[in-house]
Amino acid sequence: EDKTKKRLLWVSHLTRIRDNQDKAAFAELYAHFAPRVKGFLIKSGSDASLAEECAQEVMATCWHKAHMFDPSRASVATWIFTIARNRKIDVLRKQRRPEPEELTWGPEEEPDQADVLALQQESELLGRALADLPAAQRDLIQKAYFGDLSHSEIAAETGLPLGTIKSRIRLALERLRHVLK
Amino acid sequence: MSNIKHHLTDDILMAYSAGTLPEAFNLMVATHLSLCDTCRAHLASFDAVGGEVLDTPDVDIAMDTASFAATMALIAGGPTEEIKVTRPKGMLPAPLQDYVGGDLDQIRWKPVGLGVKQAILPTSKDASARLLFIPAGAAMPDHGHKGTEMTMVLQGAFQDDDDYFARGDVETADSDHFHTPVADIHEDCICLAVTDAPLEFKGLLPKIAQRFLRI
Ligand SMILES: [Zn+2]
Ligand SMILES: [Zn+2]
Incomplete structure:
Protein backbone atom coordinates (compact mmCIF):
# COMPACT_ATOMS: atom_id res chain seq x y z
CA GLU A 1 0.00 0.00 0.00
CA ASP A 112 -7.41 7.71 -17.10
CA GLN A 113 -6.64 7.87 -13.36
CA ALA A 114 -8.04 4.37 -12.76
CA ASP A 115 -5.67 2.96 -15.41
CA VAL A 116 -2.76 4.78 -13.81
CA LEU A 117 -3.57 3.38 -10.38
CA ALA A 118 -4.02 -0.15 -11.74
CA LEU A 119 -0.69 -0.06 -13.56
CA GLN A 120 1.21 1.30 -10.57
CA GLN A 121 -0.36 -1.34 -8.28
CA GLU A 122 0.60 -4.06 -10.75
CA SER A 123 4.18 -2.79 -10.75
CA GLU A 124 4.20 -3.00 -6.98
CA LEU A 125 3.08 -6.65 -7.18
CA LEU A 126 5.80 -7.36 -9.69
CA GLY A 127 8.43 -5.70 -7.50
CA ARG A 128 7.33 -7.76 -4.53
CA ALA A 129 7.31 -10.98 -6.57
CA LEU A 130 10.85 -10.26 -7.69
CA ALA A 131 11.97 -9.58 -4.12
CA ASP A 132 10.34 -12.82 -2.94
CA LEU A 133 12.09 -15.03 -5.50
CA PRO A 134 14.70 -17.45 -4.18
CA ALA A 135 18.08 -15.67 -4.22
CA ALA A 136 19.50 -17.85 -7.02
CA GLN A 137 16.65 -16.97 -9.38
CA ARG A 138 16.68 -13.29 -8.55
CA ASP A 139 20.42 -13.29 -9.15
CA LEU A 140 20.06 -14.72 -12.63
CA ILE A 141 17.40 -12.25 -13.60
CA GLN A 142 19.59 -9.37 -12.42
CA LYS A 143 22.51 -10.78 -14.38
CA ALA A 144 20.40 -11.04 -17.52
CA TYR A 145 19.49 -7.34 -17.23
CA PHE A 146 22.79 -5.93 -16.00
CA GLY A 147 25.52 -7.97 -17.52
CA ASP A 148 26.10 -8.38 -21.19
CA LEU A 149 25.66 -12.03 -20.42
CA SER A 150 24.15 -14.58 -22.72
CA HIS A 151 22.64 -17.69 -21.21
CA SER A 152 25.81 -19.64 -21.91
CA GLU A 153 27.99 -16.93 -20.41
CA ILE A 154 25.85 -16.97 -17.30
CA ALA A 155 26.46 -20.71 -17.20
CA ALA A 156 30.22 -20.17 -17.33
CA GLU A 157 30.07 -17.57 -14.58
CA THR A 158 27.88 -19.48 -12.16
CA GLY A 159 29.08 -22.97 -13.02
CA LEU A 160 25.48 -24.05 -13.60
CA PRO A 161 24.60 -26.21 -16.61
CA LEU A 162 22.91 -24.37 -19.48
CA GLY A 163 19.63 -26.27 -19.30
CA THR A 164 19.20 -25.30 -15.67
CA ILE A 165 19.77 -21.61 -16.40
CA LYS A 166 17.27 -21.47 -19.21
CA SER A 167 14.62 -23.22 -17.18
CA ARG A 168 15.33 -21.09 -14.11
CA ILE A 169 14.90 -17.87 -16.01
CA ARG A 170 11.75 -19.25 -17.57
CA LEU A 171 10.50 -20.39 -14.19
CA ALA A 172 11.21 -17.03 -12.62
CA LEU A 173 9.39 -15.23 -15.43
CA GLU A 174 6.45 -17.59 -15.19
CA ARG A 175 6.21 -16.91 -11.49
CA LEU A 176 6.30 -13.20 -12.15
CA ARG A 177 3.62 -13.53 -14.81
CA HIS A 178 1.52 -15.67 -12.52
CA VAL A 179 1.60 -12.99 -9.86
CA LEU A 180 0.50 -10.41 -12.40
CA LYS A 181 -2.50 -12.45 -13.63
CA MET B 1 -4.46 -4.97 -36.62
CA SER B 2 -2.94 -8.27 -37.70
CA ASN B 3 -3.20 -12.03 -38.10
CA ILE B 4 0.34 -12.71 -37.01
CA LYS B 5 0.71 -16.32 -35.84
CA HIS B 6 4.47 -16.72 -35.41
CA HIS B 7 5.93 -14.39 -32.80
CA LEU B 8 9.23 -13.45 -31.18
CA THR B 9 10.48 -15.90 -28.54
CA ASP B 10 10.68 -14.91 -24.86
CA ASP B 11 14.48 -15.26 -24.97
CA ILE B 12 14.73 -12.70 -27.77
CA LEU B 13 12.24 -10.29 -26.21
CA MET B 14 13.99 -10.41 -22.85
CA ALA B 15 17.39 -9.81 -24.47
CA TYR B 16 15.92 -6.89 -26.44
CA SER B 17 14.57 -5.46 -23.20
CA ALA B 18 17.92 -5.96 -21.46
CA GLY B 19 19.71 -4.35 -24.41
CA THR B 20 22.06 -7.25 -25.04
CA LEU B 21 21.15 -8.22 -28.63
CA PRO B 22 23.35 -7.47 -31.65
CA GLU B 23 22.12 -4.54 -33.77
CA ALA B 24 20.79 -6.81 -36.56
CA PHE B 25 18.53 -8.61 -34.06
CA ASN B 26 17.40 -5.31 -32.55
CA LEU B 27 16.34 -4.31 -36.05
CA MET B 28 14.37 -7.54 -36.43
CA VAL B 29 12.63 -7.04 -33.08
CA ALA B 30 11.83 -3.35 -33.72
CA THR B 31 10.42 -4.24 -37.15
CA HIS B 32 8.23 -7.01 -35.78
CA LEU B 33 7.03 -4.85 -32.86
CA SER B 34 5.95 -2.21 -35.37
CA LEU B 35 3.43 -4.73 -36.72
CA CYS B 36 2.60 -6.80 -33.62
CA ASP B 37 0.69 -5.62 -30.54
CA THR B 38 0.97 -9.02 -28.87
CA CYS B 39 4.76 -8.93 -28.72
CA ARG B 40 4.66 -5.25 -27.78
CA ALA B 41 2.63 -6.18 -24.72
CA HIS B 42 5.07 -8.99 -23.83
CA LEU B 43 7.95 -6.57 -24.19
CA ALA B 44 6.24 -4.16 -21.80
CA SER B 45 6.27 -6.89 -19.15
CA PHE B 46 9.98 -7.59 -19.69
CA ASP B 47 10.67 -3.85 -19.46
CA ALA B 48 8.68 -3.81 -16.23
CA VAL B 49 10.98 -6.51 -14.82
CA GLY B 50 13.93 -4.33 -15.91
CA GLY B 51 12.41 -1.38 -14.06
CA GLU B 52 12.08 -3.40 -10.86
CA VAL B 53 15.63 -4.70 -11.19
CA LEU B 54 16.85 -1.11 -11.57
CA ASP B 55 14.81 0.15 -8.64
CA THR B 56 16.43 -1.95 -5.89
CA PRO B 57 18.61 -0.46 -3.15
CA ASP B 58 21.56 -2.83 -3.75
CA VAL B 59 21.99 -1.35 -7.24
CA ASP B 60 22.59 2.10 -5.79
CA ILE B 61 26.07 3.66 -6.34
CA ALA B 62 26.51 7.20 -4.99
CA MET B 63 26.79 10.03 -7.53
CA ASP B 64 29.74 12.47 -7.35
CA THR B 65 29.25 15.56 -5.21
CA ALA B 66 28.90 18.11 -8.02
CA SER B 67 26.72 15.91 -10.19
CA PHE B 68 23.32 17.46 -9.52
CA ALA B 69 24.57 20.90 -10.55
CA ALA B 70 26.17 19.35 -13.64
CA THR B 71 22.85 17.73 -14.55
CA MET B 72 20.97 21.03 -14.14
CA ALA B 73 23.54 22.59 -16.48
CA LEU B 74 22.87 19.81 -19.03
CA ILE B 75 19.15 20.49 -18.75
CA ALA B 76 19.69 24.21 -19.30
CA GLY B 77 21.52 23.32 -22.53
CA GLY B 78 18.31 21.87 -23.99
CA PRO B 79 17.46 18.39 -25.34
CA THR B 80 20.32 16.63 -27.13
CA GLU B 81 18.28 14.37 -29.39
CA GLU B 82 15.31 15.35 -31.46
CA ILE B 83 12.12 13.42 -30.86
CA LYS B 84 10.89 11.61 -33.95
CA VAL B 85 7.16 11.22 -34.35
CA THR B 86 6.80 10.41 -38.03
CA ARG B 87 5.20 7.22 -39.18
CA PRO B 88 6.20 6.73 -42.79
CA LYS B 89 3.76 5.33 -45.32
CA GLY B 90 4.70 2.23 -47.25
CA MET B 91 5.22 -1.52 -47.05
CA LEU B 92 8.34 -1.39 -44.85
CA PRO B 93 7.86 -0.53 -41.14
CA ALA B 94 9.66 2.63 -39.92
CA PRO B 95 12.76 0.99 -38.38
CA LEU B 96 13.51 -0.80 -41.66
CA GLN B 97 12.92 2.36 -43.70
CA ASP B 98 15.64 3.99 -41.58
CA TYR B 99 18.13 1.34 -42.72
CA VAL B 100 16.97 1.17 -46.35
CA GLY B 101 16.67 4.93 -46.73
CA GLY B 102 13.06 4.64 -47.93
CA ASP B 103 10.44 2.08 -48.88
CA LEU B 104 10.57 -1.00 -51.17
CA ASP B 105 11.52 1.04 -54.24
CA GLN B 106 14.69 2.25 -52.52
CA ILE B 107 16.11 -1.22 -51.81
CA ARG B 108 19.35 -1.83 -53.73
CA TRP B 109 18.90 -5.46 -54.71
CA LYS B 110 21.80 -7.64 -55.82
CA PRO B 111 20.92 -10.81 -57.76
CA VAL B 112 22.27 -14.00 -56.19
CA GLY B 113 21.02 -16.53 -58.75
CA LEU B 114 17.78 -18.31 -59.73
CA GLY B 115 15.84 -15.08 -59.43
CA VAL B 116 16.71 -14.66 -55.73
CA LYS B 117 17.95 -11.19 -54.77
CA GLN B 118 19.28 -9.75 -51.56
CA ALA B 119 20.28 -6.44 -50.00
CA ILE B 120 22.63 -6.47 -47.00
CA LEU B 121 21.79 -3.80 -44.43
CA PRO B 122 24.50 -1.88 -42.56
CA THR B 123 24.66 -3.16 -38.96
CA SER B 124 27.40 -3.94 -36.45
CA LYS B 125 29.49 -7.00 -37.32
CA ASP B 126 28.36 -9.32 -34.49
CA ALA B 127 25.35 -10.35 -36.63
CA SER B 128 24.08 -9.64 -40.12
CA ALA B 129 20.78 -8.36 -41.51
CA ARG B 130 19.58 -8.58 -45.08
CA LEU B 131 16.46 -8.28 -47.14
CA LEU B 132 15.67 -11.27 -49.34
CA PHE B 133 13.58 -11.37 -52.49
CA ILE B 134 12.37 -14.86 -53.37
CA PRO B 135 10.33 -15.24 -56.59
CA ALA B 136 6.86 -16.72 -56.16
CA GLY B 137 7.11 -20.50 -55.87
CA ALA B 138 10.93 -20.59 -55.55
CA ALA B 139 12.84 -22.28 -52.72
CA MET B 140 15.78 -21.16 -50.60
CA PRO B 141 18.66 -23.67 -50.68
CA ASP B 142 18.37 -26.44 -48.07
CA HIS B 143 20.42 -25.29 -45.06
CA GLY B 144 21.13 -25.57 -41.35
CA HIS B 145 22.49 -22.99 -38.89
CA LYS B 146 25.49 -22.62 -36.61
CA GLY B 147 23.74 -19.89 -34.61
CA THR B 148 20.30 -18.34 -34.56
CA GLU B 149 18.51 -17.24 -37.71
CA MET B 150 15.30 -15.20 -37.72
CA THR B 151 13.27 -14.57 -40.86
CA MET B 152 10.28 -12.23 -41.01
CA VAL B 153 7.91 -11.88 -43.96
CA LEU B 154 7.27 -8.36 -45.26
CA GLN B 155 5.46 -9.24 -48.49
CA GLY B 156 4.01 -12.50 -49.83
CA ALA B 157 4.44 -15.67 -47.76
CA PHE B 158 6.51 -18.82 -47.44
CA GLN B 159 5.96 -22.40 -46.40
CA ASP B 160 8.47 -24.30 -44.25
CA ASP B 161 7.53 -27.92 -43.50
CA ASP B 162 4.08 -27.69 -41.94
CA ASP B 163 4.22 -24.01 -41.09
CA TYR B 164 2.99 -21.12 -43.21
CA PHE B 165 4.49 -17.65 -42.69
CA ALA B 166 2.73 -14.49 -43.91
CA ARG B 167 3.36 -10.76 -43.41
CA GLY B 168 4.64 -10.09 -39.90
CA ASP B 169 5.28 -13.76 -39.06
CA VAL B 170 8.76 -14.61 -37.75
CA GLU B 171 10.49 -17.96 -38.10
CA THR B 172 13.23 -18.55 -35.52
CA ALA B 173 15.62 -21.38 -36.40
CA ASP B 174 18.61 -22.46 -34.33
CA SER B 175 21.57 -24.76 -34.69
CA ASP B 176 19.81 -28.13 -34.84
CA HIS B 177 17.31 -27.08 -37.51
CA PHE B 178 17.68 -27.92 -41.22
CA HIS B 179 15.05 -26.42 -43.49
CA THR B 180 13.97 -25.33 -46.98
CA PRO B 181 11.58 -22.36 -46.96
CA VAL B 182 9.53 -22.14 -50.18
CA ALA B 183 7.88 -18.90 -51.31
CA ASP B 184 4.11 -18.99 -51.83
CA ILE B 185 3.10 -19.36 -55.49
CA HIS B 186 0.83 -16.30 -55.52
CA GLU B 187 3.30 -13.50 -54.92
CA ASP B 188 7.04 -12.80 -54.78
CA CYS B 189 8.20 -13.02 -51.19
CA ILE B 190 10.24 -10.31 -49.46
CA CYS B 191 11.74 -11.09 -46.05
CA LEU B 192 14.01 -9.58 -43.47
CA ALA B 193 16.55 -12.19 -42.34
CA VAL B 194 19.08 -11.87 -39.51
CA THR B 195 21.76 -14.36 -38.44
CA ASP B 196 24.49 -14.41 -35.82
CA ALA B 197 26.52 -17.12 -37.55
CA PRO B 198 27.00 -18.29 -41.14
CA LEU B 199 24.43 -20.72 -42.49
CA GLU B 200 25.53 -24.21 -43.46
CA PHE B 201 24.35 -25.45 -46.83
CA LYS B 202 23.95 -29.13 -47.65
CA GLY B 203 24.86 -29.48 -51.31
CA LEU B 204 28.02 -28.43 -53.15
CA LEU B 205 26.27 -25.92 -55.40
CA PRO B 206 24.71 -24.00 -52.53
CA LYS B 207 28.16 -23.99 -50.87
CA ILE B 208 29.45 -22.07 -53.84
CA ALA B 209 26.40 -19.83 -53.77
CA GLN B 210 27.12 -19.12 -50.09
CA ARG B 211 30.24 -17.19 -51.05
CA PHE B 212 28.19 -14.92 -53.23
CA LEU B 213 25.30 -14.68 -50.82
CA ARG B 214 27.63 -13.69 -47.97
CA ILE B 215 25.36 -15.38 -45.49
ZN1 LIG C 1 4.50 -10.85 -32.33
ZN1 LIG D 1 17.34 -20.89 -42.23
Missing part, protein backbone atom coordinates in the same frame (compact mmCIF):
# COMPACT_ATOMS: atom_id res chain seq x y z
CA ASP A 2 2.70 2.47 1.10
CA LYS A 3 4.90 1.42 -1.76
CA THR A 4 2.15 2.02 -4.34
CA LYS A 5 1.88 5.52 -2.86
CA LYS A 6 5.58 5.96 -3.47
CA ARG A 7 5.15 4.95 -7.09
CA LEU A 8 2.26 7.38 -7.52
CA LEU A 9 4.43 10.07 -5.95
CA TRP A 10 7.08 9.56 -8.65
CA VAL A 11 4.32 9.85 -11.25
CA SER A 12 3.18 13.19 -9.82
CA HIS A 13 6.80 14.37 -9.67
CA LEU A 14 7.13 13.80 -13.40
CA THR A 15 3.87 15.68 -13.98
CA ARG A 16 5.24 18.61 -11.95
CA ILE A 17 8.46 18.54 -13.97
CA ARG A 18 6.47 18.46 -17.21
CA ASP A 19 3.98 21.19 -16.28
CA ASN A 20 6.02 23.52 -14.04
CA GLN A 21 9.68 22.68 -14.63
CA ASP A 22 9.62 21.92 -10.90
CA LYS A 23 13.23 21.69 -9.66
CA ALA A 24 12.33 20.44 -6.18
CA ALA A 25 10.44 17.49 -7.66
CA PHE A 26 13.34 16.80 -9.99
CA ALA A 27 15.85 16.91 -7.12
CA GLU A 28 13.90 14.16 -5.30
CA LEU A 29 13.57 12.04 -8.42
CA TYR A 30 17.28 12.52 -9.01
CA ALA A 31 18.31 11.58 -5.47
CA HIS A 32 16.43 8.29 -5.81
CA PHE A 33 17.10 7.24 -9.40
CA ALA A 34 20.46 8.74 -10.47
CA PRO A 35 22.51 6.44 -8.17
CA ARG A 36 20.49 3.43 -9.38
CA VAL A 37 21.13 4.33 -13.01
CA LYS A 38 24.82 4.75 -12.23
CA GLY A 39 24.91 1.35 -10.50
CA PHE A 40 23.02 -0.23 -13.39
CA LEU A 41 25.60 1.07 -15.88
CA ILE A 42 28.57 -0.02 -13.75
CA LYS A 43 27.11 -3.50 -13.36
CA SER A 44 26.65 -3.49 -17.15
CA GLY A 45 30.40 -3.09 -17.61
CA SER A 46 30.92 0.68 -17.59
CA ASP A 47 33.73 2.33 -15.64
CA ALA A 48 32.68 4.69 -12.87
CA SER A 49 33.35 8.00 -14.62
CA LEU A 50 31.48 7.05 -17.80
CA ALA A 51 28.58 5.73 -15.69
CA GLU A 52 28.51 9.01 -13.76
CA GLU A 53 28.36 11.01 -16.99
CA CYS A 54 25.68 8.76 -18.54
CA ALA A 55 23.55 8.82 -15.40
CA GLN A 56 23.52 12.62 -15.57
CA GLU A 57 22.46 12.44 -19.23
CA VAL A 58 19.74 9.90 -18.46
CA MET A 59 18.32 12.14 -15.72
CA ALA A 60 18.46 15.19 -18.04
CA THR A 61 16.53 13.14 -20.62
CA CYS A 62 13.88 12.42 -17.95
CA TRP A 63 13.42 16.19 -17.62
CA HIS A 64 13.23 16.83 -21.35
CA LYS A 65 10.97 13.86 -22.15
CA ALA A 66 8.67 14.14 -19.13
CA HIS A 67 5.78 14.92 -21.51
CA MET A 68 6.27 11.51 -23.17
CA PHE A 69 5.85 9.46 -20.00
CA ASP A 70 2.54 7.60 -19.83
CA PRO A 71 1.79 6.35 -16.27
CA SER A 72 -1.00 4.07 -17.54
CA ARG A 73 1.63 2.12 -19.50
CA ALA A 74 4.70 2.03 -17.26
CA SER A 75 6.02 2.79 -13.80
CA VAL A 76 8.54 5.64 -13.50
CA ALA A 77 11.23 3.05 -12.71
CA THR A 78 10.42 1.15 -15.92
CA TRP A 79 10.48 4.32 -17.98
CA ILE A 80 13.86 5.36 -16.55
CA PHE A 81 15.13 1.82 -17.08
CA THR A 82 14.32 2.02 -20.81
CA ILE A 83 16.11 5.38 -21.12
CA ALA A 84 19.17 4.02 -19.28
CA ARG A 85 19.15 0.86 -21.36
CA ASN A 86 19.09 2.84 -24.61
CA ARG A 87 21.95 4.99 -23.34
CA LYS A 88 23.87 1.81 -22.52
CA ILE A 89 23.49 0.58 -26.11
CA ASP A 90 24.55 3.96 -27.56
CA VAL A 91 27.53 4.55 -25.33
CA LEU A 92 28.77 1.21 -23.99
CA ARG A 93 28.01 -0.93 -27.01
CA LYS A 94 28.38 1.84 -29.58
CA GLN A 95 25.50 0.62 -31.72
CA ARG A 96 22.42 2.13 -33.25
CA ARG A 97 19.27 1.04 -31.53
CA PRO A 98 16.35 0.62 -33.93
CA GLU A 99 13.08 1.60 -32.21
CA PRO A 100 9.60 0.34 -33.12
CA GLU A 101 7.07 2.75 -34.63
CA GLU A 102 5.32 4.93 -32.07
CA LEU A 103 1.89 3.65 -31.12
CA THR A 104 0.30 6.86 -29.98
CA TRP A 105 -0.87 9.00 -32.81
CA GLY A 106 -2.98 12.12 -32.84
CA PRO A 107 -3.66 14.43 -29.88
CA GLU A 108 -2.39 13.21 -26.54
CA GLU A 109 -4.90 12.90 -23.74
CA GLU A 110 -4.33 12.70 -20.01
CA PRO A 111 -4.48 8.99 -19.13
